[in-house]
Amino acid sequence: MEGSLATQQATRPAAAPKRERDLRADLFRGLALWFIFIDHVPGNWLANLTIRNVTLCDATEVFVLLAGYAAGIAYGGTLLREGWLFAAAQVVRRVGSLYVAHIVLFVMFTAQVGYSAAALQDSIYIDELHLDAFGQEPYRALLEALLLRFQPAFLNILPLYIVLLLQFALTLPLLRRPRLLLAISCALYGVTRWFSLELPSWTGGGWFFNPFAWQVLFCVGLTLGYRAPGGPGPLLVLPWWRSLGALAVAWLIVTFVLLYMTWHRPEYAVQVPGWVMSWWENVDKTALHPFRLVSVLALTYLLAHWVRPEARWLRGAAAWPFVLMGKQGLPVFCSGILFAFFARLALEYSDDAPMQIGANLAGLASLVAVGWLSDWYKKRERTPRREADPALAERAA
Structure with missing residues (x-):
């Protein structure tokens, strides 16, 4: 009996060790x-x-990469502990939320x-x-919104995230082989761009964020986050860090110069060679x-090496509001869309310095408050409830 129990325990897959949260x-x-809140407020x-x-990407790319x-x-940890079916069920539950x-x-x-x-x-x-x-x-629009085919401005990130997670639920086993994934x-990214594959939308054209293309960024995030038992991540630790770091810095400098000359100071655009401007204008x-x-x-490669996970300032007061918002990404994102429109109305009423300061401080404070409330509730929900007082239970009986 004891021998069979020992044999069963030996054949079970080793549980994935619990990782500390990456602040x-x-x-x-x-x-x-x-x-995202700031950029959604005109003026x-x-x-x-x-x-x-400052670079040729924005908060959306960062959001999708970190979501992956x-x-x-x-x-990935659930996949190692419980297998594909249970892990996929958890992903689908998240999709429902x-x-x-x-x-x-x-x-x-x-x-x-x-x-x-x-x-x-x-x-x-x-x-x-x-x-x-x-x-x-209105009735047709509501139906199309339920089908994710009607996406007004600012309401196109969550549909993208939903489709990316559904794709992920199907391809979860490939996470064990990150290079194949x-x-x-x-x-798929190359085929999508070459053949202009897209999901149709009700109002014409395709989705503003094409899931068939954006999945590559999500998958990069997946492979960075997944840890096989007994091994480091497949991409972050590379022996040629200094060379890649130098190339990354050079690329970011070049794109900043081009952004400055074409966006911030368009009068300098005439100094940019025509062939450069031709492909620069096609960056979609x-x-x-x-x-x-x-x-x-x-940008991710540089920050992953420059900001160490054990850095003390990540647990300091200055970083706390943003760490808190990052932990509660979904409620903070949804609230930020609504708060941004209120801020727009305020700046349309007056865009002087006091209103600018007030609208941005109120917006940030509101986002932090939503993050704090959501974090507090989740912690209370996870805390075991105290058993009823025996004296009270006896009195009630």
């Missing part, structure tokens, strides 16, 4: 969520200081924008945010142009 991922995801002076102004990184950590959050956000955002447009008697909000189709065919992902975000992909990977 770097939380920090940069929190910063990305804050940048916001802080929008001149976000990541999109977090998925690689969480579901995201879907519900997206529909609730869609309803609230549509009501927010529609009421503001009616109250101010100005349809510019409806037109700019691509909600005019909802006013023309990356090879398949890159092949919808299908994740290779230059955008290289930019976010270069």
Whole structure:
């Protein structure tokens, strides 16, 4: 009996050791969520200081990459412990949470924008945010929103995330072979860009974020987050770090110079060679142009080496608000979409310095408050409930 039990225990797969939370991922995801809020407010002076102004990528790329990184950590460990079926079920459950959050956000955002447009008697909000189709065919628009085929402005990131996770649920076993997973992902990315593959949308054209292209960034995050038993990650630890680091720095400098000459100071664009401008103008975000992909990977590679996971300042007061927001990414993201529209209304009323400062501080404080409340609730939910007082139970009986 004891021998058979020992044999069964020996044949079981070794449980994956529990990894400490990587506060770097939380920090940069929190910063990305804050940048998304800032960039969604027209006329916001802080929008001149976000990541999109210094390199050829923005907070969306960071958000998707870190979403893949977090998925690689969480579901990779479940895959090792429980197998593919249970891990895939957890991914599908997460998809359900995201879907519900997206529909609730869609309803609230549509009501927010529609009421503001009616109250101010100005349809510019409806037109700019691509909600005019909802006013023309509300029932059809609601159905298409449920099918993820109707995506107004600012409401296209969660549908992308949902499809990426559904793809991940099917390809979970490949996480054990990260290089094969990356090879398949890159092949799909190349085919998508070459043949212009896309998912159709109700209003015409394809999705603003093409999942067939953006999956490559998500898969890179997966392979960075996944850890095979007894081994380091497959990509972060490389012997030629200094050479790759130098190339990454050079690439980011070149793209910053081009951004400065074509976006910040367009009068200098005449000094850029014509052949450079021809491909520079074709750098698209919808299908994740290779230059955008290289930019976010270069930035990630440098930060992964420069910011160590054991750095004390990650646990300091200055980093705390962004780490907190990064831990509670879904509620903070959804709230940020709604808060950004309120900030827009405030800056349209007055865009002087006091209002700029007030709108941005109020927005950041609101995001931190949402993150804190969500974190507090989850901690209380995980805390075992105290047993009822025996004296009270006897008195009640």
